[in-house]
Amino acid sequence: MKALIVGGGLSGPLLSIFLSARGHEVELVERRPDPRTSPPAGGRSINLGVSARGIRALRAAGLWAEVRKLAVPMRGRMVHLPGRAPAFHPYGRSRDQILHSVRRDGLASLLVERAEKQSGVRLTFDTPCLAVDPDTATLTLPGRQVTGDFVVGADGASSVVRTALHRRLAGNFRRDHLEWGYLELTIPASAGLPIEALHLWPGSGGLAVAHPNLDGSLTCTLFLPRQGSDPAALIAGQLPGLTALIPDLPDQLAAAEMSTLTTVRTSPWQHDGRVVLVGDACHAVYPFYGQGMNSSFEDCVVLDRCLGEHPPAEAFAAYERARRPHTDVLAELSERNFFDLRDGVRSPLAVARKRLDLELHRLFPHAWVPLYTLVSHTTVPYGDALRRARTQERIAAAAAGLTGAALVAATGIAARRFRRERTST
């Protein structure tokens, strides 16, 4: 079988490794230059946090040991609030509940390097895919056409494979842009921030997240409203801690370009054993759960499993059935986490609720697992994770209700006793 992969970012090369292991021939085309020889393109986030789902996929491809060498472990979240000492919140109770900060360019280069070494895999950069015929699995490239047994669209949120597929099938498509965008800044190693943490500066008018790099610097992503916001004034007013950490802040702000944040939901993801989509092409999400790359890598694992369990013509439909409900849930969770990050980290009620959640997890490590832990530190499918979290919420609410009922009952008994005592005197 010959697979044509459009898109050589992250999941394209990873998938080519899985397909090669299944004995498929793979031709991958990517419109951008080879990441090993070119500076990273603008408009893409510089750092990524690899979590359990990404680790599982990289391990299955035999890559995790190498990726780990590129990564800085993040053992928890360090929250910075104005006028207070930074507070460190560990991600989990066990040593393996950590995230791994890697630079996109390093990870991309490693994936491409390894993919190229697989038998039967050919990668071509600087080559846009001009057209796709979803019925014959044919790509039109500059100057030539190539036909395979199937086409994989791993070409991101603006996927040309998806566009061709949906022109053929009258598919459903939804793209949302968050009203907030982001700028990327660098906090130098000299700032002396603890490195084994994800740093967070919450704020209702703007917020910042920083991922550590191996050289001790941190990549700081400043999220703020796209319209009518002044980054310098925002930092001075709401995130004053950043000013001291970035000595050349005015220069960095002058050079930074605002990027947008996109959610893509779509269906169908596949057609007749000929075309299938993975990653952002079928489910771009906001980055606030840190699951964009992790979920794309998980797609590769699930697609590979379906290719092993089903005849080729049915594998893609099985993959979509198995996968789409969960990435739809991830889109919701990632959006909700934006509001939590913006408003919740500073709300005493939300903090108390989170503490109770973690405390119950400590007491009942298997029976009670917070949603964040299920999403980031397990490979429980996203939809199942959400269902489990909702059950836990209902139990907590019922417990609160029982407590309330007991209180009412106790008050009633006390009142009656009081009345009786009065009557008897």
Added chain:
Amino acid sequence: MKALIVGGGLSGPLLSIFLSARGHEVELVERRPDPRTSPPAGGRSINLGVSARGIRALRAAGLWAEVRKLAVPMRGRMVHLPGRAPAFHPYGRSRDQILHSVRRDGLASLLVERAEKQSGVRLTFDTPCLAVDPDTATLTLPGRQVTGDFVVGADGASSVVRTALHRRLAGNFRRDHLEWGYLELTIPASAGLPIEALHLWPGSGGLAVAHPNLDGSLTCTLFLPRQGSDPAALIAGQLPGLTALIPDLPDQLAAAEMSTLTTVRTSPWQHDGRVVLVGDACHAVYPFYGQGMNSSFEDCVVLDRCLGEHPPAEAFAAYERARRPHTDVLAELSERNFFDLRDGVRSPLAVARKRLDLELHRLFPHAWVPLYTLVSHTTVPYGDALRRARTQERIAAAAAGLTGAALVAATGIAARRFRRERTST
């Protein structure tokens, strides 16, 4: 002021009449040929039902008297069920609660004819718009560029103006295709169907609607699942009445092409006084409420009003604020009506509920107005119509609840009396 309108279907020419009356110069470009000299394009529905909102817009443009001459009044809905006599349900209690069936090509020709006669309006057909600059209100046409004060995107569900606007603004976009599509068939005048009605053949596997034409024929739209359905078998099994009405049914089915049904929801609709969208470009809806053209014509009325009430730079934002919440509601209602048409017309409970709704309307013509009547026979904004209908539903439910409570109370009293009587004997 010079307005550039992209799209010469229905709302483009109508809007040019409004803009000309405001003293604007108008240049309209349309990629298809002039409807007055060309046969209608495939893939568009042939017949339209003009209702109150469309009538108001056409009247404001001084066109209603002429359109009316092209239209067949539909005084109600005639429902055809297998093995039963067709049942006629009038649309409303008053003589003016009727719909008007017109052919798209006739209406389009009339609008173009009249638009062309307005002072300062120029229409150019066979001219695709290749690019739009949303910041300078510039269109790139074959061989030339043209700049105006603002651009109107009246270019339908696949709007190039919207695409350019959203590339500039990172807009939100959602396109849904119904799993059912449609075929258009002709019922000849010789079939002898009563002409002053909208005919409906409901069915869970497929359904048909027929609009009357002036020559006594009817245009029959057959809605059916796009995948895996056999129109001939469907008609034979579920809509047998159609077989006798269309003598050359096999030939017509062989020639018919399946069209898809699209909902478009999107934001923003405008940019900085330079670009604004109307009609399907910003809110394509399924046809099951018969409101596609009517709502597009209503856009022109609201946009014209905003241009009168606000300075140019603010008029478009005011229009979007005033209009989008209502067309979002229309998208929901049109989708819901598909399910009602498919399943509801045959459900005794739904029929009983509808009858109660109409009965209450008969008793309290101003205080109680069914949702269908509000949408089709008034110009109450869609969102307000839905709110009012929900209040009515709550009243009905509360009344049912009171009835239920009274019943429980009555049962209780009866039971107690019964016990007392037993005890006293």
